[in-house]
Amino acid sequence: MDIIVCIKQVPDTTEVKINPETNTLIREGVPSIVNPFDENAIEAALQLKEKHGGKVTVITMGPPQAAEALKTTIAMGADEAILISDRAFAGSDTWATSYTLSQAIKKLGKFDLIICGKQAIDGDTAQVGPGIAEWLGIPQVTFAFKLETNDGKAKVERMLEEVNEIVECPLPAVVTVVKQMNEPRLPSLKGMMKAKKAEIKNLTAADIEADPTNIGLNGSPTNVVKIFTPPPKGGGEILSGEPEEIVNKLIDKVKERKII
């Protein structure tokens, strides 16, 4: 069972703070982490490998420092990690990113399964996983929280708004996973030693034979034209008085707003 896991290095958005004076994002000192949903993807891949044998290869597209995130995945137990990095990839949106990752996957050769986190916590698009599947022309199953493989097929449970869906899908396929999939393991001491020595292979645009019209800013149909911080919320009214009084006030307020 050869599995490819696609990950992204992201700023830890729980640590992001807003400068109250300028009302802008403070980026300094915000640690970079492996996107949490991608850790679930790695854990899912490692569990399948433990069951069926095979190999787990982790890939990411990003700047050179994204190699650190790849080392974390080696420490968790991934067999190989590949960084797809080139100045030409800068400014990629989800069209260009999914194209680039799919080109790299084609170069890697045979695989049975691709697992991605459902979305990255910085962009929150959930578009790259299905995008990769489309570029490769293979099925996709999104929002998975249970995944079994058997005999060239995957049985996947998907978490939807109100219900869960159980689907069967032939391999190879792309599966994107939600947090409820599993509890990602922590890097082991042995894994950390291995990660320290691990060589992270780098693939450039030329290596993956990328079509220049599909990568980076040129290959990105969407442009960010403005970034702003939402106006800070000043907080509302704290209701005061005796408990009965407070509850009555609240009901009146809600009624005024014609909700009930």
Next chain:
Amino acid sequence: MSIKILLDKCTGCTLCVKACPFGAIAMIDRPARIATQSVAGGPADAPGKGKKVAEIDLDVCTLCGACVPSCKFNAIELKKELGGSGRDLSHFKGVWVFAEQREGKIQSVAFELLTEGKKLAADLKTELCAVLCGDPSIEEEIDHLFGYGADKVYLITHPELKHYHTAPYTRAIAEAITKYKPEIMLLGATTLGRDLAARLAIRVGAGLTADCTGLAIDNGLLQQTRPAFGGNIMATIQTPKHRPQMATVRPKVFRKVKVQNVKIKTDENVIRFKPVISEEDLLVKLLEIVEDETVKVNLAEAEIIVSGGRGLGEAKNFKLIEELAAVLGGAVGASRATVDAGWISAHHQVGQTGKTVCPKLYIACGIAGKIQHLAGMQSSDTIVAVNKDPDAPIFKVAHYGIVGDLFEYVPLLTRRLKELQG
């Protein structure tokens, strides 16, 4: 997408002519000489491979791809490319709204998008169209779409479109987009809408912006505003050079409003479209749908949500939340901490790793209000917070705050509301 016959590989065998469902391929005489400057040093016209070659009538071809696997010589190249790139964009017209249906019922988000799409279409002086997919019985639902302002409905029917599956839906809608060329396509940012939009955008070569909370037209372009970095910042995104401009939009961000002048269904304003769906599109099979008994009201569609957090202390205390939700006719929400602790199922989770909700009333009980939770609920119309800690971040977004013990206030509120209802 673009398609072409590689003349040096085509043998004139006619297999593709038979495979094309649209009769778009014909055999023509092999051109006498083919320019040799193309592929570096390769044989250009590869003589001796038959007198005839295939030719595709691009005005008839829908780029469905059925011919590609039929060719034994890899002589047909179907290439994904960005839609409208470097070309005149003026023939892309109309605002399309994907009318998401589940179990044959059109979802509220579709009506919300029609209401908002109506404004966009008016600004662009173009028409508002709904795209409805399903089995033939779905036609009964069409009037609802006109009721919320659709000028036209693209009715795409096929037995395999009864329930949503990624591949057949992508195939069907991509064919319609290629044929009718909309300039804007909006979908609900539901699990279904996000699964479909992401695949469809690559297929048709569109720019796609996820999970928008604001839409406007400026200079003829769709301005798509959405939260990023866990709701810490907002970004406005546009797709200047490619069409269609696609966006998914969160449910409940826009209000649905019925229109006064409802169009009457005619042969002109219902465009019937029967897609060609191949075996390849039916590889993923639905085995079972598992209901969650604890979900009584869908969070994403709920007008009122009562949510519980770590302050509840233990699983059984969710009963207090359920009672208040029941008396208000609302849904039960939960913070991530309570879901992680196993107090309640993940279908109830609100926040970045759960659901984004936008009800008229959100009551947060014993929820501190970490940024991840706020990202999922802060655009609610009215927010009420009950928390012991006066410094809890939830009070920063709450319109009305009660600093106090939820075990005192929640039952009191439930009782008082019951009394009022008689």
